[in-house]
Amino acid sequence: MTQAIRDGLAVDVFVSASPEGPAALHRAGLFGPLRTIAWNRMVLVVRPELEAPVEDALALLADPRWRIGMSTPGADPGGDHAAAFLGRLTTTDPGRWQGLRVRCASLYGASLPDPDAPPRSPAAETLREGRADMLIAYATTADRIARALPGTRILSLPPHLAPPTEICATARFGGPEPARRFFEALQGPACAEILRRHGFLTAPVQPG
Structure with a gap:
């Protein structure tokens, strides 16, 4: 923009x-x-019916089974904030977080929305279509996803890593x-x- x-x-x-x-x-x-x-904050948004009862965001992120989505750095501030969080996280324990970025993909936010198109949530569509198991996203985005996809879980991220x-x-x-x-x-x-x-x-x- x-x-x-x-x-x-x-x-x-x-x-x-x-x-x-x-x-x-x-x-x-x-x-x-x-x-x-x-102000806003970054959270972890877990798709409905994901077979992972863990309620600890970092434990879920560390699990190599799960695909992680986010917005697009450089095109959307949400992607920039997600990338900054990942950068802080991976420096805390490089061994534990080795390979994390490989499982992270920028799945939306690469272009401006069409102002004449009906309102839509690319983040919610990402989870609905099964392109990711969880998202690193704004809390306000997470609230909209939870309304669109009942059963969505929203987990807090450590504030020292996601201020x-x-x-x-x-x-x-x-x-x-x-x-x-x-x-x-x-x-x-x-x-x-x-x-x-x-x-x-x-x-x-x-x-x-």
Whole structure:
């Protein structure tokens, strides 16, 4: 998305699941300072009916029987955060985690969704179609998967390996007044309440 905006995509307010894109647009002089409006976290999403009663996420990840899916690093912040988690994890015990990355595949998130297409969850489709046994994904994505696929299990990942991720917003310099007001509203209490209802952790409101 960041590159698409650089290339001329008409965007006045950019909300991203990573601070890197908004920060890059700010450094380029196209957008103003970024503001953190919420936080998310990474979890392990286990497909329904997987014959693995273990409720420990790391034990499941260590089991060589299971195929692990994730979003696409470099194209989607969810993939970047999953890759960062894997990087931290594998350094804790290289012997135990040898071969883990071979079982991990980027199965969705490589391209922007079609805004005119009906809403869909590529992550849920990945589990429904049996292309992975479990996913490393956002907690908010996991909640949507669980609603679509009853019996899905959501397991926490150690916070020192998967710290909360920032949801950031920024507004284009010289953008229209409605965009400026929308950007301000994103930092307010009404938006924070909406984000909480959808499973996000709300960050302190940034000063104006």
